[in-house]
Amino acid sequence: MAIVAADTAWVLTSSALVLFMLPGLALFYGGMVRRKNVLSSMMHSFVAMGVITIEWVIIGYSLAFGTGNWFIGGFEHAFLRGIDLNSTSGTIPTYTFIVFQGMFAIITPALISGAIVGRIKFKSYIAFIALWGLIVYAPVCHWVWGGGFLTGEALDFAGGTVVHITSGISALALLVYLGKRKGYGIDAIKPHNVTLTLLGAGLLWFGWFGFNAGSALAADEIAGLAFMSTFIAPAAAGLAWMVAEWYHTGKPTALGFATGIVAGLVGITPGAGFVTPMAAILIGLIAGIVCYWAVMLKGKLGYDDSLDVFGVHGAGGITGALLTGVFASVGATGLLYGNSQQFLLQLEGVIVVIIYASVSTILIGFVLERTMGLKVSESEENIGLDKTCHGETAYNI
Numbered sequence: 001m002a003i004v005a006a007d008t009a010w011v012l013t014s015s016a017l018v019l020f021m022l023p024g025l026a027l028f029y030g031g032m033v034r035r036k037n038v039l040s041s042m043m044h045s046f047v048a049m050g051v052i053t054i055e056w057v058i059i060g061y062s063l064a065f066g067t068g069n070w071f072i073g074g075f076e077h078a079f080l081r082g083i084d085l086n087s088t089s090g091t092i093p094t095y096t097f098i099v100f101q102g103m104f105a106i107i108t109p110a111l112i113s114g115a116i117v118g119r120i121k122f123k124s125y126i127a128f129i130a131l132w133g134l135i136v137y138a139p140v141c142h143w144v145w146g147g148g149f150l151t152g153e154a155l156d157f158a159g160g161t162v163v164h165i166t167s168g169i170s171a172l173a174l175l176v177y178l179g180k181r182k183g184y185g186i187d188a189i190k191p192h193n194v195t196l197t198l199l200g201a202g203l204l205w206f207g208w209f210g211f212n213a214g215s216a217l218a219a220d221e222i223a224g225l226a227f228m229s230t231f232i233a234p235a236a237a238g239l240a241w242m243v244a245e246w247y248h249t250g251k252p253t254a255l256g257f258a259t260g261i262v263a264g265l266v267g268i269t270p271g272a273g274f275v276t277p278m279a280a281i282l283i284g285l286i287a288g289i290v291c292y293w294a295v296m297l298k299g300k301l302g303y304d305d306s307l308d309v310f311g312v313h314g315a316g317g318i319t320g321a322l323l324t325g326v327f328a329s330v331g332a333t334g335l336l337y338g339n340s341q342q343f344l345l346q347l348e349g350v351i352v353v354i355i356y357a358s359v360s361t362i363l364i365g366f367v368l369e370r371t372m373g374l375k376v377s378e379s380e381e382n383i384g385l386d387k388t389c390h391g392e393t394a395y396n397i
Helices: 005-032 035-065 094-115 122-145 160-178 194-216 221-249 254-271 277-301 309-327 340-371 378-383 385-390
Strands: none
Touching: 005 035, 005 094, 005 194, 005 254, 035 094, 035 122, 035 385, 094 122, 094 160, 094 309, 122 160, 122 340, 122 385, 160 254, 160 309, 160 340, 194 221, 194 254, 221 254, 221 277, 254 277, 254 309, 277 309, 309 340, 378 385
């Protein structure tokens, strides 16, 4: 198929937008931690840009999009073998496709870091994301997008299952080994700078237009639809979260509205190019409310998901994947349009990925715990990881 310049330009632009989400995520997470861990938290996002980028071009892309089998891709494109300037993927150069998909591979493990800030050894985190990228992300990506057993079955336009369910569930699983932060449930552990978090939320929303609309892989009407969905669903979710929080606690917070926006972005991701704008509003409203109560559940169950990765990305991804099976009407039909089978396929995909991601993450955690160790010492946790892991502080005042 011939290369279309407009499609190539749009996907290259979208790739840059998705990479821009990494500093957005760093600010979003960095503002929510205590001052002694802000650089450590932000480094978790930035170091993924180094580790996963190299891993992706060496072997990750081949495992995700190589021919392979129903479970995993092959090794034919390891070190980008067999790909050159004349290689195409649809109407764009294959190099462009590799870059775009690589951005998703980078941000997914970085999302997990929000659950474990202030507790994990930096070297163990690097080892974790490297192993997780190969053992969890690449196979699930292959299942859904690369020709595996869910390709063409479970709908996932831009990564609700591949990115958000895997990261949210894996974050919860990793907490098995790290336990709670010192003082959790006893001391007030408050964000040190909500201003940074609000800025991060804005940058995430900006970058998410590339995340979702770029997944059309063309500058066409589907990209326009996905762009529109990404515009309105987070607005609805932010309002829904604000109303729920206002009703529940008596005050609408800036942190809550920002988190609601991200919940809406997560919720619309799997269906961005499959649903109409009015359905996107409904998905945003539902995702905002579901994610709010999923975060509240943390206090009742007593697990310490520091920055609510499961509550937002896990619960939001599951909600969005299932609702795509209800509201899909563009390029596919969902339950609301008489296709109950699609909803069942969405449910199957959700269940399979939850089981695989959780079990695989627990096994990776077990190996690292027994070899490198995962959790920092109590004294390091007290001092803060900025000083003990990186030898620097965010604010020299």
